[in-house]
Amino acid sequence: MSVLVWIIYDISENKVRNKVAKACKQYGLIRVQKSVFLGRLESNRFDELGEKCLSLINEKTDSVYLFPFCQDDFRRIKVMGQGFDRKLVNDEILAEFF
Amino acid sequence: MSVLVWIIYDISENKVRNKVAKACKQYGLIRVQKSVFLGRLESNRFDELGEKCLSLINEKTDSVYLFPFCQDDFRRIKVMGQGFDRKLVNDEILAEFF
Numbered sequence: 556m557s558v559l560v561w562i563i564y565d566i567s568e569n570k571v572r573n574k575v576a577k578a579c580k581q582y583g584l585i586r587v588q589k590s591v592f593l594g595r596l597e598s599n600r601f602d603e604l605g606e607k608c609l610s611l612i613n614e615k616t617d618s619v620y621l622f623p624f625c626q627d628d629f630r631r632i633k634v635m636g637q638g639f640d641r642k643l644v645n646d647e648i649l650a651e652f653f
Numbered sequence: 654m655s656v657l658v659w660i661i662y663d664i665s666e667n668k669v670r671n672k673v674a675k676a677c678k679q680y681g682l683i684r685v686q687k688s689v690f691l692g693r694l695e696s697n698r699f700d701e702l703g704e705k706c707l708s709l710i711n712e713k714t715d716s717v718y719l720f721p722f723c724q725d726d727f728r729r730i731k732v733m734g735q736g737f738d739r740k741l742v743n744d745e746i747l748a749e750f751f
Contacts (some may be wrong), residue, residue, distance in 0.1 A: 616735065
């Protein structure tokens, strides 16, 4: 079963932050803001990516949120202001999800 | 119909940030991180709070995400590291949601 996913992180060290971003990309997620990714994952891959993030971060200083959505909830998400950085993501890509 | 809600924002001006935080509190959400709130809202209140946030922020510099969840999705959210700031929220409060 696949799930729509948003990942949002706040990571203090550049090196760690880059590794988490790289993992998100490797899992096929697309970047919509500096520290925000979205995409579609199989459920087991969602869990896997969670474990990967947990193994990378410093739990005392960093935070990562992995949000799974069914299609109905996903459609009702509200993104305001610079929530989508138009330098990173365009309408064509977003149309695949919304 | 009520919905479980996470709100995450990145707002540059203190004054605006405080107003958004105040609005979240007024809508009965609880703060779990500096710029993260969660709670339960009636659907129409979810929309209302969205409009309120939009009216407060500077859309050129700020971002706000309002994430609505059904109970099933909500339970599968992964929060890592400092995602819950234990100075702001304790297990007793979190147990109401998870």
